[in-house]
Amino acid sequence: MNWNWKIDRRSFLRGAAGALLPLPFLNLMEAKSLIGTRSSGSSADEPPLRFMTLFKPNGVYPPSWNVNGGTEFDFRMSPLMAPFAKHKDDLLILDNMGDFGFSSHANSTRRFLSGHHQNVNAPSIDQIIADKIRGDTPHRSLELTTEGLFTGQFGCSYISYGEGGAPISRESDPQLIFDRLFRNPMSDPEQRQAMTSLLDRVNEDAKSLVRKAGYEDRDTLDEYLTAVRETEVRVQNMSQASNAPRIDFSQLKRPESGANLDEQVETMIDLISLALWTDSTRCITYMLGNSNSRMVFDFLGIAEQHHYLSHFFRNFSRNNLESLLKISLWHMEKFDYLLTKLKSYRDHNGSLLDHTVVLFGSGMGHSDNHTVQRIPIVLAGGKGKLKTGRYVRYSENQELSKLHLSLLQTFDAGVDSYSSSSIPLPGLNGDYFPEFRERPFNTWVKRDGGAITAQGRLRMSDDLDEAKIFYIDIEGRSPVRIEVDFWDFHNFNLAYHVGTPIILSGNGSDAGSQLLITKVTDLASLYGNSKPGTQKG
């Protein structure tokens, strides 16, 4: 077993914000020699399983996220999923997760990893898992974020809770994380040597001052020298204790601070991957923002706050909706970035993603009315533990705590209940689950001059740049395109009906091979409520 691996300088790539990170997949060293032997409990041949959570703020605009129809193996990913659609085989997309109606931001944030918002005295699952899988890694876990503390409801700022349910402080600075992981004088021989020579130097300087100092000064200098000596002793003890060869991180370059949120997040994801790959830690949670994020995405050309936009009915305008979708799409791109990064590292006989269970999602589903149903939840990776490449839509709304219990059991946490659940969520590793069955319906379209009537499932355009365009899918022919003005969209509440079968009548024409409706005259839901509440919700 050789720990003194060196990575050749040429094998580094410049990351998003200038971080020098190892070039993936070059097989610079026997993967086995790098990872796996430091874990406790597991044999040297078995790679450790990591747990990584990525949290998306402010829910979604449901028509853009929800999968329309589809079954376990036969489904079409939604428009928002486009950025990470290429990882389909590594994904387990869960639907009908969450069983609450209206819920505050803070409550839905607590529930994200703690099962229930009333589970306020227990640690969140990431912390229980961290204790279980830490082994002898130098860092038990990392809790990361991008955004400052929201004091109005501080629960919006935390997904990770420790013993007693107390929030765990979050770190947002990639450079600090890098230094903590890879520049720690207490664990890195090179840093330790630099520290030792600094200590010698400082001692000399201070002693030369002592020689000319007055009495009280000497007291102060004693205080100073005592502090320095304590550090010295600790460094010495470390040198003696760490006979075991350690990984040499000196070739890694500290990332530069990113110019905007996009660069900061990519730099952080670079570090997350590196931290997991080097087995510096095995458990990380990362919030892309507070659950009610007030951030302004100026680098996407958006001047309004995310939270304001997320209330797309309350603050309705098409421009707002388009801006909201741009922000959500950016979140999805970062999820893709994470998956791509984890896949790019070779780990044992597979990729780092294979040996990591990734949980991606949001605390609430509908960002405007705060319903906590059909929450975006996607699991990824975890080869052998999760059966991926599937879309699992449960017949009934599922408590998040069931998912949490399942994840705890995936990591052999030795628990048979968590929060409000003692039954794990079925179906994660391919076992039976009660699947949602849609009532069958026929699809057809009739045209009588300018009048068009179509029956079928309504969906948003796959192209988020044309989010105002809807389609009704008709079997055996091209879908009917619906391109109406704001008032039709608003009065007939098209967004509400997305994903469900409807009969829609309107006026329109041929547009090439496709029928186009430009004015809605009537809309009826096949099985549901045709005129749900007021649109202002």
Place this chain on the structure above:
Amino acid sequence: MSLFSARFRIQTFIAASSVLTGGIVFANPEFDSSIRPLIENYCLACHGGEKVKGNVDFSEIMEADDFNAHFEIWETVADMLDFGDMPPEDEELRPSSDEVQQILNWYQNRFVQTVEARAGDFRPRRLSATEYRNTLRSVLGFDLETTIMGAEQTVIERSLVLKLLPDDPPGESGYMNDTRNTPLTSHLWEQHAYIADRAIGELFSSKRRNALSKLIGEELPEEFQADKLTNGQASLLLRSLSKLANRRPIPESSLHFAFVSLQGLSGEALLNATKREIKAILVSPSFLYRGLLVEGEPGEQQRVDAFELAERLSYFLWEDMPDARLMEAAESGEVLNRDGLASQIDRMLASPKALNLSESFAHQWLGLADIDSAADDATTRGSLRSQPLDFLHYLFTEDRPVMELIDSDVAFTSYLTAKFYPEDRKQLSKYVKPKGIERQLVPNERIKIEKDQERGGILTMPGILAMNRGPILRGTWMLRRILGERLGEPPADVPPIQATATNDELSFRDRFDQHRADSTCARCHDRIDPLGFALQEYDDDGAYKLAANYKPPRKTSDHDEPIDEIDTSGTMPTGESFANFQELKDILSTSKREDIIRNVVEQVLAYAICRKLEVYDQSTVDAITKKIDQSDGSWEDLFLDVALSLPFQETRVPEISI
């Protein structure tokens, strides 16, 4: 009623009585023969040995080697006796008036007449976290920041230094710059070492080329790479950094070692050696401590040298090291004369760095951190806190009289706090909320109070009222922070006042009266409650209940009286009565004026010299108080008087005793 007005009265009495006693009395013999028996007889039963009420234990205090160490307790004793507050009225065993006078005479001799003013003992002091942050910025020419996204309604710590260093607890003086009792620890030192690394890394990065150019003293080309540093440039850099970091000129010889270590190096090796030398400078004691390089004769009281004086001044007004102009004034000795000092203070108060005086000194003095308890929302907190800070910055820097603290026709507000100024808000420029931003913290504008008279001065600022809810908290705050009275902690076994009860007929006021019927409570609450009652026209959010636009808060509190039943009248223990807050304000501006000024002087002096005031500082306080009071002096006058005062100008190097 205040300690100092009490002492003033005692002084008048002494003038008459000293003729009879023949004048000179030696402190300790008199104490043992005539004072000790009185204390033992009347006080020790409750304040000594087994029973120690109010944390006052005479069995210890009387045996202390240095009576001066407990001068505040003796001051309180004199005060209590003078007003008949102690021993409690219901105590059977009480001293006769002759006996009381005997103790008062002894106090006056021991702690007022025979104590000479002298400078404090010299002791180097670790820079507080904020001082270190500011100093490091001044040395480098840039701030070290952490990566975090700020958004409206969130709070962030942008400074890497403040994020990594623990908060300094307030010292004995009550201020965080009094770091005497929180020494450097190994953890702190390692944080400093880490911050130095980050600072050096950034100094040589492309984005700090201008800062590096400035330190080296030559314009570096745009394509400059750190490993192209020449030996000459490295030497210039070390020389200027070490002069800045030491905050005084240092002998060339002390850099010898550093220059030798650079010799013959180039490229990466030279860069690394230079970095090592800079790091050694940034973690050295002479950078991390103030006053370490001051030299003096043990046992002598002496004036501090010009560089130490410049440093004292800049940490006082700026919480930062001296800038180039102040250093010049130190080098030329200009800062050592009165006019030189006055013109530096004038210049320094005009600098944006003087914001630190309100943001640190005033913030701590007035306890503005408590505004966090007034609202959860960060924007609301920020707007409520900015009002007193802007107001005090205005008083400090625009030569305003000290007493405008209590009453002023200037206020600072924005759309967020405008509702508290229903008439005068018309002076504000129109605020247009940017689309899509829910609540935005914007800078205050200065308005003149013409109609909303209930708002002038610090006492009725919305944030001050909102952080102190109910008459007791408001009265206590006014007594402690503004009038400078020392109040003990309430006894642990007394329940809080129930201002509204369920089953009896007691009125709001009755309940307080009942509470004060207990002599233990009355001792402080006779002083506290009336001041608080005067503010009953302001609700828990600080809104004025009699305003035409008044909307009651959604939740009423148990100290909320119906508008038509509000009683703002009160009588202070001195017998002075007022019908409402305006009349109380008049009393504060007249008969309490000296007390308020004295408190302000004490607060500013303690902050300026970074230590608790001692008995030998009292004559300095007396003199400055008298001067400001008589001349209706301004804050700037006060800062100058403090900077010219003995404890600020001089120091005493302790004798070496082994």
